Amino acid sequence: MTDAEDLRRRTRDLLAAHPPATTGRAEFLRARFDAGLAWVHFPEGLGGLGAPRSLQAVVDAELEAAGAPDNDPRRIGIGLGMAAPTILEYGTEEQKRRFLRPLWLGEEVWCQLFSEPGAGSDLAALGTRAVREGDEWVVDGQKVWTSSAHLARWAILIARTDPAVPKHRGITYFVCDMTDPGVEVRPLRQITGEAEFNEVFLTGVRIPDAHRLGDVGDGWRVAQTTLNNERVAIGGMRLPREGGMIGPVARTWRERPELRTHELHQRLLTLWVETEAARLTGERLRQQLVAGQPGPEGAGMKLSFARLNQEISGLEVELRGEEGLLYDDWTMRRPEHVDFTGRDAGYRYLRAKGNSIEGGTSEVLLNIVAERVLGLPAEPRTDKDVTWKDLAR
Numbered sequence: 001m002t003d004a005e006d007l008r009r010r011t012r013d014l015l016a017a018h019p020p021a022t023t024g025r026a027e028f029l030r031a032r033f034d035a036g037l038a039w040v041h042f043p044e045g046l047g048g049l050g051a052p053r054s055l056q057a058v059v060d061a062e063l064e065a066a067g068a069p070d071n072d073p074r075r076i077g078i079g080l081g082m083a084a085p086t087i088l089e090y091g092t093e094e095q096k097r098r099f100l101r102p103l104w105l106g107e108e109v110w111c112q113l114f115s116e117p118g119a120g121s122d123l124a125a126l127g128t129r130a131v132r133e134g135d136e137w138v139v140d141g142q143k144v145w146t147s148s149a150h151l152a153r154w155a156i157l158i159a160r161t162d163p164a165v166p167k168h169r170g171i172t173y174f175v176c177d178m179t180d181p182g183v184e185v186r187p188l189r190q191i192t193g194e195a196e197f198n199e200v201f202l203t204g205v206r207i208p209d210a211h212r213l214g215d216v217g218d219g220w221r222v223a224q225t226t227l228n229n230e231r232v233a234i235g236g237m238r239l240p241r242e243g244g245m246i247g248p249v250a251r252t253w254r255e256r257p258e259l260r261t262h263e264l265h266q267r268l269l270t271l272w273v274e275t276e277a278a279r280l281t282g283e284r285l286r287q288q289l290v291a292g293q294p295g296p297e298g299a300g301m302k303l304s305f306a307r308l309n310q311e312i313s314g315l316e317v318e319l320r321g322e323e324g325l326l327y328d329d330w331t332m333r334r335p336e337h338v339d340f341t342g343r344d345a346g347y348r349y350l351r352a353k354g355n356s357i358e359g360g361t362s363e364v365l366l367n368i369v370a371e372r373v374l375g376l377p378a379e380p381r382t383d384k385d386v387t388w389k390d391l392a393r
Contacts, residue, residue, distance in 0.1 A: 017031070025069040039084075078110045083099075086173075113128075131161075137209065138205070141159065143202070156173070157175070157176040159172060160172075165387055165388065166383075167391065169217055171220045172217060186199050228298055230359050234305060244341070246272060249271075259319050264315065271311055281301065302360060310356065313348040313349040
């Protein structure tokens with residue numbers, strides 16, 4: 001049984017054999033993965049040791065103290081937070097060994113081909129088709145709001161394989177090769193001026209059946225694993241006190257007394273307390289994950305994350321007065337990740353508008369919390385038992 005002391009010993013052995021000061025970043029990360037110290041709760045041979053998830057913090061603390069490099073988790077967040085847990089739960093042994101190591105090392109970036117122009121909040125209404133031809137599936141359709149598609153080597157994809165059953169059935173989950181000649185990625189420029197999102201057109205894309213995750217027609221159940229992990233990854237990330245959006249506002253308040261007013265003070269106090277409560281709730285949620293996979297509770301954290309980010313960024317713009325109306329750079333660019341705290345107040349205010357859309361709209365998440373967490377009666381759904389091909393569109 002691996003315990004905290006055993007993990008400290010293993011981590012120190014790794015550091016002794018591969019000193020961060022003299023070992024290349026890629027070499028160190030490969031050695032860490034092969035030592036089972038990448039994600040300790042994964043099985044042996046897949047970057048883990050089958051240890052409790054909570055012990056990952058022991059490894060991370062030792063490595064951070066030694067100045068060891070990380071795998072740039074912001075850049076590969078979709079792979080780490082969404083693709084990896086789904087592959088671990090539903091993938092074949094061959095799939096796990098093919099995809100998980102380069103994913104964790106950051107050698108292969110992943111994206112998520114879920115939302116469509118006509119199937120965002122109502123994701124189960126998706127219309128991208130996958131038709132089987134022998135040992136392959138031919139996929140045609142369009143996806144939208146795809147983060148990092150311009151960087152991605154692989155994508156997690158859900159497509160409709162049977163239009164003659166109700167919409168939540170007849171969906172199948174695949175791993176899609178983004179280098180296939182039928183994949184076209186176009187930038188979607190946002191209100192920030194950047195294009196971190198993309199729209200993706202799929203025309204005759206051929207996916208081998210060996211890249212299917214789960215059973216044919218069972219893609220909605222597989223997708224729930226991805227979506228639950230996504231909400232925890234977005235709303236339940238580990239932060240120190242005054243981490244995230246509240247940090248810049250608190251620093252400005254302390255450093256710029258001439259900007260203070262009583263009304264802004266009351267609002268800042270309220271948001272500071274709510275942010276701290278959300279941070280501690282997220283810590284409790286991560287502790288609960290030690291016992292199993294994320295459940296619908298992650299929807300509540302994602303809801304809180306979106307609301308707080310929008311209110312805090314709005315307060316920051318007001319606090320800064322005329323300065324808050326400035327914007328540093330409207331240049332069209334395609335970033336590798338979102339940097340909330342590395343840009344100015346104007347960027348934070350504009351980018352936070354997307355928080356209530358990405359990772360599940362707040363309206364849909366409210367339904368999830370009401371029905372699956374609080375146990376309230378389900379909202380009437382007249383299309384639940386109607387075959388997808390007969391739905392009004």
